[in-house]
């Protein structure tokens with residue numbers, strides 16, 4: 001096998017994920033912080049899924065898609081956080097090359113599906129607000145199922161292709177990966193061979209699966225906002241806006257942080273900043289999703305209150 005010049009010849013079987021660097025005394029604090037984030041994310045998203053599955057009022061396409069998003073975000077944080085928590089707790093920051101590949105593979109699938117599902121959700125809102133008369137025909141259980149399945153399957157396929165290309169590489173030079181999970185850019189920096197083809201392939205995949213959904217989402221919201229502005233009564237405007245405001249907040253958080261991570265300069269000084277924004281879009285978006293929906297979405301909020309009342313009634317009965 002040909003090695004690139006200037007790289008160390010020893011093959012690497014495990015990496016060291018540097019995480020947030022040597023935080024010293026802050027380590028227990030970081031552990032607690034991420035533990036709380038993980039518990040709230042997992043239980044909040046599970047709560048949303050439970051409400052959607054059990055409440056008849058929520059069995060409509062908009063909430064099916066939200067249920068899928070919650071399911072995805074529980075999985076996403078379970079791919080990233082337990083590993084981070086373990087290393088913060090034990091101080092052991094090594095991860096095997098295979099473990100790293102698995103983490104990267106699942107992370108790639110989840111984040112691609114996330115942007116596709118967010119697009120499907122904006123399309124649903126676009127139909128509901130801009131085309132209300134035809135909404136029941138254009139968006140029904142079957143279409144919604146196709147959108148959800150399409151999001152999962154297409155990201156599974158593309159990420160598997162990317163993975164097949166990535167897994168052929170061996171790693172040398174350095175074990176140290178300056179990140180808190182196995183992401184593509186830090187991983188590929190450590191490859192022994194020339195990675196140009198791989199980088200080109202992933203660039204095409206990433207462009208296709210990030211920019212296209214982003215543009216479709218923006219277009220949907222362009223139409224939605226112009227339709228809402230045309231509604232003559234302010235009560236009608238408020239009502240139309242209230243059905244999409246939670247989703248709009250989630251979109252803003254997701255895209256602003258993703259764009260900041262990938263567009264922000266990657267000089268040494270902004271490395272820490274970059275990591276902080278990575279935390280935002282990988283860890284905080286899943287955390288915010290249930291919070292925003294439980295607090296701002298009227299139907300979820302009502303359903304939650306009903307469920308709590310039921311639980312209290314059960315408890316009060318002997």
Ligand SMILES: *[C@@H]1O[C@H](CO)[C@@H](O)[C@H](O)[C@H]1NC(C)=O
Pocket residue numbers: 049052063064065066067068071141144145146148149
């Ligand atoms: C995901 O979407 C499918 C298709 O619409 C739906 O049948 C399923 O219930 C959704 N899953 C959740 C957890 O809401």
